[in-house]
Amino acid sequence: MANDTFEPKIVGFLCNWCSYRAADLAGTARIKYSPNVRIIRVMCSGRVDPTFVLKALALGADGVMIAGCHPGECHYIEQNYKAMRRYYMLKHMLRALGLEEDRIRLVWASAAEGQQLAEHIDKFVEDVRKLGPLNWPANWQENGERLHAVEAIAKEHEESLEVLP
């Protein structure tokens, strides 16, 4: 259902130390790239909870990008490796949910790599554009019952974690 007017909405989670600074550098150097990626700053790519990614997709994002420091250059020593593990787990999960796993992407960009980050973003936007809109929220609304069932499970899970005073 991809068409010419489709503009993918993409959420980018960028780590504070390398990739967010790379995005800053791309700006300072006036490197032009696609405006479709909207950036959320986290302290480390290791902070990206898989639920952040699912939440973004569920709310209407067509893709999610996670960017961190290069392996071995993590500000927090090695937490980008944890992000990488979760990324593969998430890809697996998306497949299981019947979604295209290429809607998420993990990239490395050091604080000096504004140009590379911009290229990654442009490439990802084009790749998601080819996949077409995800329309997850609309699908949910169509399947209202399923949504209620999911919510009920979530609530149950939450209650089981509640500790009585």
Next chain:
Amino acid sequence: MAERVGVYVCHCGSNIAGMVDVEEVARWAGANLKDVVVARDYKFMCSSLGQAMIEEDIKKEGLTRVVVAACSPHLHEKTFRRACENAGLNPYLCQMTNIREHVSWVSKDRAKATEKARALVAAAVERVKHQAPLEPFFVKVNPATLVIGGGIAGLQATLELADAGYPVYLVERTPSIGGHMAQFDKTFPTLDCSACILTPKMSEAGQHPNVTLFTYAEVEEVSGSVGHFRVKIRKKARYVEEDKCTGCGICVEKCPRKVVDHDFEAGLGYRKAIYTPFPQAVPRIPVIDVESCIWFERQKCRACEKLCPTGAINFDQKDEEITLDVGNIIVATGWKMFDCKKIPQYGYGRLANVFTALEFERMCNAAGPTGGKIVLRDGKTEPQSVAIIHCVGSRDSNHNEYCSGICCMAALKFGHLVLEKTKAEVYSFYIDMRTNQKGYEEFYHRLLEEGMHFVRGKVAEVTDAARRPEEAGKLIIQVEDTLMGKQRRIPVDMVILMGALEPQADAKELGLKLGISCSMAGWYTERHPKLDPVATMTDGIFVAGVCQGPKDIPASVAQGAAAAARVMAMITKGDVMIEPVVASIIEEKCSGCRICNNLCPYNAIEYDAEKQVSRVITAMCKGCGTCVAACPAGAITGAHFSNEQVFAEIEGILWDAVHGNGGAGVKEGQPVSA
């Protein structure tokens, strides 16, 4: 009670306003985003008038949250936090969103840029409502400092701190301080004698009342954080008792075992099994090399023990573990030379008269194995012609891409020394001549005048296979002279390889112990490549000298002094502010699974066996948030980056997707945040 949010959109002159319709963004935020009570745009938000506007609104309109849409938070977050604080609002209730670097400067389409800016403002508004007031905390700074590495950079840092009256522990891996500089003969471009300018500093460090030296020692473990590090060092057994040894040297003289010295003499000379690396070593206490000592090999000899006048030799000595408490750490671990055998076509290790730069340094040194005479490997023949090959293992995509920085000047220095000491012709084979410091270009011109030959081209091969009669018995340099545009074969007697400076083999390992990172090449990463070159991303840990990247002696000295100045500032201030962006564990929710314990790179999470819960040691937490994302029970919260805050930010950033076309009617309808 609903929050009262103020939104401030900056024009940044035309930097933002040129691409983003800032008035529209502000109007839209005021009209459409829930809880926004004030939305303004202004020419320069960071100006004192812009700040005053925010402060006044906080007081008059009773704002409880502030959003500033302007440049990167890395530039002006502190400015706006301070403005909020001035008006009585907790600084952590202010959120910046970046519509300059991330929007106006990278966009080509005004409508799309404005749409993106709107989404970012919506994200910040949703997020800021969930932000909580935070209080930074303060820790006392221990005035003692640990310096790792006793080369010129570490020495400089040590002396600066010690002279300022603060205690310094200097840990050096080899038996003596001095580093690579102690191996050199002359220093470029002034041709100062290296030892003459270094040894006074060495002895000053050795005798300084504020300096405690630990030579032949290594850092084993680092814990704690800025202000109060605890460092375990392992002092290797010297088999010589330091308090008894007078440094008379009889043991060295009488030791019957002689071995090739691959460390200080770079394999060009010999040392005894008990040795001090060089005559001016500090401390002048010898070390027994277990690998070569006859006693350790076959339980015989002990000549040194019998002849020592003070009974200082002790074959039963054990490694000693010492714990130091320090407030700051300066890392000055230096470099090692590229292994020239990795480029077999240059023949090092195969062709006798191919030398490394370090071997040649020792050869030139009057205190070195040849007494300063420049001779071939046979130890007596003076070369008639010498080739110096630049960029061996550097500026080479097969090995190291970086420029090693110092080799051009060192090659010029070698050229000068050969011309001064011999009658040889000297050829330099360079890719580019890089002489860009004070007095360096002048030195290059001096060498041009002195008659050193310069051939621009990367050497293809060094070979002993002669094709012409005049090549017989020589080493032939096969090179494309890129200025003449033709292949040349130049026969020489001696070849010097300017090996690249490389990070120490265990630089990464030490980096992990300290919690500092390395670049892809292996050099320690500074906090900012231009504006913060000696600090690291870990507070209280500084870098100086070549371990941060190739550099010459003046730059290493400058960095050593700079690192010391940074440490002094910390000590003088007395305490250090810690950003309250840390994790905390809700004990009631924690199941004690301990998943987070192993995830934390700083060991900041400890397990309370009695209560069977984990607990964050706040002073050690750096706030990366990995544990927050990993906790299966959701028991860990990350201050300033909580799940609620990020979820709200995601909802805001997808504002148009959540609420359809432009989000009309949202103010009355469903709230944006969950």
